[in-house]
Amino acid sequence: MSQAAAHRSLTHPREEVQPLQRPRILLAVMLLSVFMAVANIFIVNVATPSIQHGLHADFFAIQFVISAYTLAYAVALMIGGRLGDRYGRRKILFVGVAGFTLSSLLCGLSADVGMLTILRVVQGLSAALISPQILSLIQAQYTPERRSRIFGLYGAAQGLAASTGQLIGGWLLYWNPWGLEWRMVFFFSVPIGLAILSMIPWIPESRGDAASRTDWFGAALAAAGLLLLVYPLVQGQKEGWPASLVITLLVSVPVLALFIWTQRRLLQRHAEPFMNVSLFGQKGFGIGMLILFLFMSSQAGFFLISAYLLQMGLGYTPLQAGAVILPVGLGYFLASLMSSRLASRIGSHVLSVGSVLTAAGYGLLALIIHGTGPSPLIAAWIPALTMLGIGQGFIAAPLTHIVLSKVKKPDIGSASGVLTTGMQVAYAIGIALIGILWTNSLHPHTAEGVGQANVRVYTEAYLLCLYALAAYTVLLLPLSLRLNRK
Template identity: 45%
Template sequence: MHSLCLHLIAGSIASWDKGEFFLEVQTTSSAPLLERQPDPRRWLMLAVVQCATLMGVLDGFIVNIAAPSIEQQLHASFAEVQLVIAGYTLAYAVLLVTGGRLGDLYGRKRLFVLGVASFTLFSALCGLAPTAWLLIIFRIVQGVAAALMTPQVIAFIQVSFATAERPIAFGSYAAIAGLASVLGQVFGGFLLEANLFNLGWRSIFLVNVPIGIAALLCALPLLRESRLPGARNLDHGGVTLLSLSLFLLVFPLVLGGEIGWSLQVVLCLLLSVPCLIAFIAYENRMTRSGKLPLVSFSLFRQRYFPSGILTIILDSALADAVTFLLTFYLQTILQFTPLQAGLVFLATSASYILASSLSPLASRYLGKHCLLVAGALVLLGNLSVLLSAQFFVPRLGMPPCLWRSFSQESAWVH
């Protein structure tokens, strides 16, 4: 229910706009609408670019389910395993905006092909990594590749579909992300249990290779090239300030708990505030001078855009942390197999697909009240989980596997 309501909120924000700011939803710029005859192959092309969405989301979820196996087979520390996951997220977050702007400048098809090719290559290298630190390095570069290809998917929807078609296209984007989350948990657990060709955890990275190759072979002849008219130079000052700000913000939040909240880590977090202020001031000056900024702050004057950003931040911050910790809890403490642990997440992941499909319909009937209804359902869902835990845990008692472990330790002591 929690994931369903979050996606209803996001869907209502994206859909209830009467076509006024869909083009500015991408994190990179406010490119103008291309008033031209729609390409009759646009739905086929959408299926091709959605391969990037599938790989990007799949890779995040599938690594979570494989984290305990990576820790055991590579003899990695918990900090190193966390870096395998966090390194990808950090690189992706820092360079996502820049990746979108590069597509505006040098061509979205070109950046999409470059991103997919790089992502596929470094997926293969992750699957072949002999040490934990090489795996961390390959994952960071994989995050850079994801930051190049993912914004081009959003841009493609904006420039290829008419206003009336965009809610459906964006709904399919979210539905593919939900499908990938399901595959990441369940298919990832299946791959680990099946241990095909004795690859173990390596198969979770190598599965991206055939998807990436298929996407490349279809993208080259099918996709149209497009750029942002009037975009000539990259806003190097904006790129530098934003990348520095995001790194100083994300690095302590991701790794502070593991490496310790030392003075240097706290300083990084504090310095991110003046850096973000400097970035905003610099971008506003670029706008006033008539130049093209890296980020158009006119986005935030739209009534629903800030709400959508806040929803995504809360969703990612809470859901990703719970998924990472719950994966270790299920497999290490409760002794679940990877496939069983993946099935635990199935209901939550499936709700992403359901919510993505229902969000255009819900926003059409509920309009501006959709946000309030979905927020109330989120609170109700969380309260139901807490009440259920209070009711069932005392009655079910200790899980059997923990009871056996406790009994063996007691017998050894006596």
């Protein structure tokens, strides 16, 4: 969730710092923008059962609604930074916020799940225009001595959005003005976006290296390869894995291989590729990307299945569901604030601490639910959820900085961009993978209504997923120890 440092690839450390103009407005734009983009993910997450019911969709369609946003964001992120360099960061920021605001409004007006999925793609593309410009403007406007504090505020805004997003989403659904139901979770971003748009004309313009060329062919190959990979993972279970989807999944391998080959050729010719794939030859970076993938994909899966268990299995309202998961967000937020102090004492072993707490949090939560039976005592979950949130915070906050410290100095910019893109890709794949396990675990005739049999089926499915997440995240510890040696 913490992406501030990762986006620094899209800034230019050699760029001359301009005299600071209207610092309070710039700071307000920055904090509101990051809060809007990050909170949107968690607000929508808690509303997924309501969206499914309101649009008469199935679980697989809702999976793709989430994945469409993250994939669009991932592919367009680096392009967004280059557009700001060429045409002006304030101008592209305005376009991004306007696109995000308008698409949020239209998402709330969607008539069916297909329309919502398309608009979520637009939202993701718009978010990819916002983040690079904000961080590049900070780089251009603040001296190195002040940037550390500003990036700290940026990270704190992300942590606050993550910790309160599900509760906000639940409250919006509980409030339900004019009977709008799930549509309110998208309308929430509209007034925030309008406020940001009113302030953007008052911040200074900034440009970077306009001469850099964008590798559009590489971007298209990356988008195609990821779509061919994720779509079958989401739809395969629903359609019984027909030959067409199996072939689609297999085709993703040569497409992604072609993408890697083209990127290497561009590097050999000293051209600028869409992604610097040579970074994966540096062992510290490769291990860091594995940690990031395991962490982000497991986190995405956990929040999705928790929303379904609490609302469709146990019959909780979205507000109650958001309150149940709140200890995770609070633990995450507190650990994010404490991570730098802990890292100053034990170095990159902070990731090892976070890895142990994360895996233990999943395992402890599974044991508690197993002991309480199909009608869990939610108050008993709090220690495990808090432990899980603290573990995630100790990984997410320092991960980017620690990984980049292992990379050669000339490659730090490219590595930051790859890390940020990897976060979004891992989130999308995590949603797809947990969906396969979740739907296989549920009884095929489970009704949507709450009943004793339904509670038992959903609880057993949730338990299986938690055990899988615990085993999955155990791998974080040996990887973090190895990264520390590198």
